[in-house]
Amino acid sequence: MNMPFYVSPEQLMKDRADFARKGIARGRSVVVLAYEDGIAFATENPSRALHKISEIYDRIAFAAVGKYNEFENLRVAGVRYADLRGYSYDRTDVNARGLANAYAQTLGTVFTTESKPLEVELVVAEVGRTAAQDQLYRISYDGSVADEQGVVVMGGQADQLGSVLRDAWQPGLGLGEVLRLAVRALGSGGDGDETRAIPAAQLEVAVLDRTRPRRAFRRLSGSALEELLAAGDDATTGDGAPSDGGPSDGAPDDASGAGAATDEG
Numbered sequence: 001m002n003m004p005f006y007v008s009p010e011q012l013m014k015d016r017a018d019f020a021r022k023g024i025a026r027g028r029s030v031v032v033l034a035y036e037d038g039i040a041f042a043t044e045n046p047s048r049a050l051h052k053i054s055e056i057y058d059r060i061a062f063a064a065v066g067k068y069n070e071f072e073n074l075r076v077a078g079v080r081y082a083d084l085r086g087y088s089y090d091r092t093d094v095n096a097r098g099l100a101n102a103y104a105q106t107l108g109t110v111f112t113t114e115s116k117p118l119e120v121e122l123v124v125a126e127v128g129r130t131a132a133q134d135q136l137y138r139i140s141y142d143g144s145v146a147d148e149q150g151v152v153v154m155g156g157q158a159d160q161l162g163s164v165l166r167d168a169w170q171p172g173l174g175l176g177e178v179l180r181l182a183v184r185a186l187g188s189g190g191d192g193d194e195t196r197a198i199p200a201a202q203l204e205v206a207v208l209d210r211t212r213p214r215r216a217f218r219r220l221s222g223s224a225l226e227e228l229l230a231a232g233d234d235a236t237t238g239d240g241a242p243s244d245g246g247p248s249d250g251a252p253d254d255a256s257g258a259g260a261a262t263d264e265g
Contacts, residue, residue, distance in 0.1 A: 016117045020141035023119030027065040029156035030123070031165065031182040032148075034134055035175050038127045038209045038216065042182040045204035053206045055217035057082040057094050059127050061208050065155030066120035066141075074103060074120065096126030100137035100145055108143020117141050121154045127208035127216050131171065153185075161185050176228045179205065179220075183229060200226045 007015075030043040030052055041053045041063050052071075053063045056078050064071035081102055082094045103122055111117045118141055126135040136148040151169050153162040164185050169178070183203065187196040205220040212218070220228065 013112075016111060017142060020111075020117045020119050024066045024121050024141065024155055025158075027155040029158060029161055029186060030063050030065050030154045031161065031185060032063060032123050032125060032136065032152040033165065033169060033173075033178040033182055034131065034136070034150045034171070035173050035178040035207075036131070037175065037211050038207050039125050039134060039136070040175060040178050040182065041123075041125075041204075041206045042179060042186065043204050044186055044198055044202055046202050051204065053204055053219075055215070056099065056124070057086065058091060058214050059208060059210075059216045060094065060096050060099065061125050061206065061217050063123040063125070063154070064120055066118070070118045071120040071122065074106070074118075074122065077106070078103065078124075096124045096135040096137055100124045100139055103139045104143045104145045106143075107139060107141060111142045123148075123152050123154065125208060127210045129210060161188075164188065175207065179225075179228050200229060 028044045030041065033040050033042075039061070041061065043052050043063075045052055050068055052065065052068075053061065054075055056062045056075070060082065062075050062078060064075070078099055081099060085098070086094045103124065107118055107120070107122075121141060122139040124135075124137045124139065128134050136150075136152055138146045138148050138152050138154070140146075150171065151162065151165050153165060165181065168181055168185075173181075183198055184195055187198050188194070200221070203225065205225055207218055207220060208216045209218060210216060
């Protein structure tokens, strides 16, 4: 009988971490920025069906980079978790911290016990009644959780983009200001030399708007997004229904084509 090839636990964990980081870095970056009336999400995503930014519950949103089929399964699981908890207890008992902990347990278990880690990185955000009550959690492929303040960047050249955005961002900016800042950073690729213009049609943008009465999530697209990017109008995003036809209270918002597609490119 052949003896199994021995790999030290340290080397095995390092190889898994390198594998996951490389897969995540191939995806386009997602930028999350706090603004005066909530939290904004932006990424370059030409697909109108395969979303990287989604609603989870009343005032909670989810953003991800990596392999689409893997983070889509996590998103659906998060919607079910939130829906069940809200139904069993109360809607106010559903919060971003509990959801982030659930995701951390899942990712950590897969990373340590399965042969291949999940090639995903997540942000779970909850908008509060005031800016001080906003919550931003970043969950890595190995299950580690970071409590972020104001700025989060995942995927692509996350380190370079993060440095650019943290230098330029400050509390209290309007929606138009943070969106223009996010799009400039996405277009620059973090090198700061030459900025590539990204048309609004190639962007996926959403907000958690604290001024909305219950369901805070809303997608921005079309002329509304173009006006914010061009004119710098920091007006609120309005009180209408979400433009993406999102889930009714707590119901899953399943995107079509949840196969082995990725967000790479």
